Amino acid sequence: MKIRFSILAILVFLVGFSYAEAQQFRALVFSKTTGFRHQSVPVGVVAVQNLGRSHVFAVHTTEDASYFTDENLEKFDVIILLSTTGTIFNEEQKAAFQRFVQSGKGVVGVHAATDTEYEWPWYNQMMGAYFLAHPRQQTLRLEVVDSDHPATWHLPKNWLWTDELYEFRNINPNIKVLINADESTYSPAKPMGEKHPMAWYHEFDGGRVFYTALGHVESAYEDPDFLKHLYGGIWYAATGEPFK
Template identity: 80%
Template sequence: MKLKFLLLTVCLLTAGLMQSQAQQFRALVFSKTAGFRHQSIPDGVVALKKLGQTHVFSVHTTEDANYFKDENLEKFDVIILMSTTGTIFNEEQKAAFQKFVRSGKGVVGIHSATDTEYDWPWYNQLIGAYFLAHPKQQTLRLEVVDSNHPATWHLPKNWLWTDELYEFRNINPNIKVLLNADESTYQVAKGNGANHPMAWYHEFDGGRVFYTALGHVESAYEDPDFLKHLYGGIWYAATGEPMK
């Protein structure tokens, strides 16, 4: 019996090690809110877990900002900010987040990640812009500006989409725009004009960042094109591939 127990233990440990080694990368999904809380957050978290299963990367979820410590964050390759809002980090947590980025890791922002940390200039430059306003939910034409990125490889030049359509302020001029909103195809709130980015990426402070303004509505997290868009951005931020 002891021998059988020992063999079973060794097999389980070996299987666990092999499963861990098989993961492409490790993602931390953080969905804390201190302002408006989106009803689609649970749908988004479930979708990210499914993406992890489909594309063989590990997903850990939390809404506890105390988890932002060096010894915890160093386990991950990418942090995914799932519709965070408001002021969600204290000074120690900010320092750990900055160290994570500066170590060459990745950050993904989804929808209201731009409605977060308005008093932290470093975060504004990292995420790429701050939320300004949005009109009612509508359908619009999204123009694929750059089809050479894994977040947009699969998309048509003109993508018809329905969502809550963010407008922005304090846009980092160094972001590389992937999707642009055609304001002539819907009713704006205040508007950003001809240059209205809706998804972008850039390198910042040693790390890689991808942001998409899409994802307010629950149905987005069941849409194959949006999920490919999201996974392409996660893959880029986590690995840097194939953008070299």
């Protein structure tokens, strides 16, 4: 009986080990909010979990900021800030997050991730901008200005989209813009002009960062083009592909 139990335990261990080894990378989805709470957050979390199953990467989700320790974060390759809002970290958690990025890991910001940590300059530069305003939800033309990134490989140059359309302040001049909003096709709240980024990436403080302003509406997380856009950004941030 003991022998059978030992063999079973070994098999369970080997299966678990093989599963862990089979994952491309490990993602932490963090969706804590202390400001506005988007209705799309639960749908977005499920969408990333589904992407993990479809694209063979591990997903852990939490809204507990105390999880941000060196010991916990070293398990992951990318942190996905899914419509976080407000002040979500204390000083120790901020330091752990910075060390994570500085170790060469990745960060993905989705929608309200720019509506987060307004008193933390490092975060502003890392994420690439701060939220300024948005008009009512509208349809617009998104212009794909860089098709050489996995987040935009699949997209047409002119992408018709409906969402809550962010305008920004404190934009890091070093971000590399992937998608612009064509303000001539909708009514902005605080116009930014011809240079109105809606998705970007950059290398920052040793790590890789991807941000998309899309994803306010719940239907976005059922849209194949948006999901490919999101996964392309996650893949880039987690692995550096194809820009190593």
